[in-house]
Amino acid sequence: MIKKSELNRMADxxxxxxxxxxxxxxxxRYGVTPPAATPPLDDTEESDLDRELEAFKAKNGYR
Incomplete structure (x- = not known):
């Protein structure tokens, strides 16, 4: 049996x-793979979402 400590070392x-x-x-064979890196959020994408949220709030009477 593979020990938890061995699996932790493999993960590290x-x-x-x-x-x-x-x-x-x-x-x-057993493998341990690092988690996939999440891509960074593009600043223009964030700005588009902010503008879309503001437009939604204005259209629907939110402040």
Whole structure:
């Protein structure tokens, strides 16, 4: 059985280095992959959303 401490070490390496870490146990391979990075929000996209929200508020009587 793979110990939790071993899985935590694998996850730490995967996150620190941005790689998938594999271990083979009883003929099966197990991998730990870092989470996918979320792309940064584009400033123009945020501004468009702000303008759309303000237009909605004005149209519907919100202040």
């Amino acid at each position: 390496v995967a996150n620190d280095r941005g790689v998938t870490v594999w271990v083979e146990f009883e003929g099966r």
